Amino acid sequence: MTTKDRFNYLTFSDWNAMYHFITSEGDLYNPFLNKYAFTYNNDGAICVYDVTPAEAVELVEQSVENHELWSAFLGTGGQILDNDSLDRNNEQYLAVSYEFCKENYNKVGWMRTDDFFQDSYTRKFIKYQATDAQKKYLGQAIKIHDYCEMSILFDYTDDVHYDLLTSALAEIAETDEKFMIRLENALSVESYIALKDVIPDNEILRNYMEDGIEHMQSILSEN
Known part of the structure; x- marks a missing residue:
C-alpha cells in the first residue's frame, strides 16, 4: 500500500510497495537523501542517481520544456541495481534493487518527480x-x-x-x-x-x- 501525506511525500507500507511504485507508477525523488530512482529496463532493475535539489531544479526545467522524464537528461554516473552476471530470469538478478527499497522505503521525503518544485x-x-x-x-x-x-x-x-x-x-x-x-x-x-x-x-x-x-x-x- 502507498499513501500520500500533506507534503506530497509518499509513504510506503513496505519495501515491495516502493519497488512496485518505481517499476509500475513512476520515478521517485528524495531531496533529503539526494536520490533519484527510476526503472532502468523491462526486466525490473532500478537505476539510482545522486541528485541534489539544485540539480533537480535543472532537471525539472528540462523535463517541462522537453516533455521528457528526468532520466533523459542524465549522463553517466548512475548506479544500476542489478546483478548483471546472472541470467535475468534468475530470482537473484533483482536482489540489489530489492535491497535498495528495503533500506529506503521508510525514509521521509520520497515524492513523484512531478511534485518537486512546480512553482x-x-x-x-x-x-x-x-x-x-x-x-x-x-x-x-x-x-x-x-x-x-x-x-x-x-x-x-x-x-x-x-x-x-x-x-x-x-x-x-x-x-x-x-x-x-x-x-x-x-x-x-x-x-x-x-x-x-x-x-x-x-x-x-x-x-x-x-x-x-x-x-x-x-x-x-x-x-
Whole structure:
C-alpha cells in the first residue's frame, strides 16, 4: 500500500510497495537523501542517481520544456541495481534493487518527480539568485519549510522562504556542524521534533523550526 501525506511525500507500507511504485507508477525523488530512482529496463532493475535539489531544479526545467522524464537528461554516473552476471530470469538478478527499497522505503521525503518544485518563481530563485552556499543547504530548507504550519507560510512566497532558510543554514553551518548533521539525519517526524532543544541561536531558523515542531506535535497528538 502507498499513501500520500500533506507534503506530497509518499509513504510506503513496505519495501515491495516502493519497488512496485518505481517499476509500475513512476520515478521517485528524495531531496533529503539526494536520490533519484527510476526503472532502468523491462526486466525490473532500478537505476539510482545522486541528485541534489539544485540539480533537480535543472532537471525539472528540462523535463517541462522537453516533455521528457528526468532520466533523459542524465549522463553517466548512475548506479544500476542489478546483478548483471546472472541470467535475468534468475530470482537473484533483482536482489540489489530489492535491497535498495528495503533500506529506503521508510525514509521521509520520497515524492513523484512531478511534485518537486512546480512553482516557477522558486525554481527561478534557485537557478538564478541562490548562492552556491544556499544551494548546498536547500534540501534541509525544504524539510524545515514543509513541516511548518500554513499560517507562517502565508507570510511570504515560497522563494522568499527558501532564501531566508538557506541563508540561515549556510551561516549556522560555519559554527555548528553537529546540529547540521543532526538536521540532515532527521528522517522522521519524531527525529525532527527531537531537535527542539538544540536549535541554534538564529532568530530566522528558530521561528521556522519551532513553528514546525509545534505543528508536528499537534498532528501526532491528534492521531
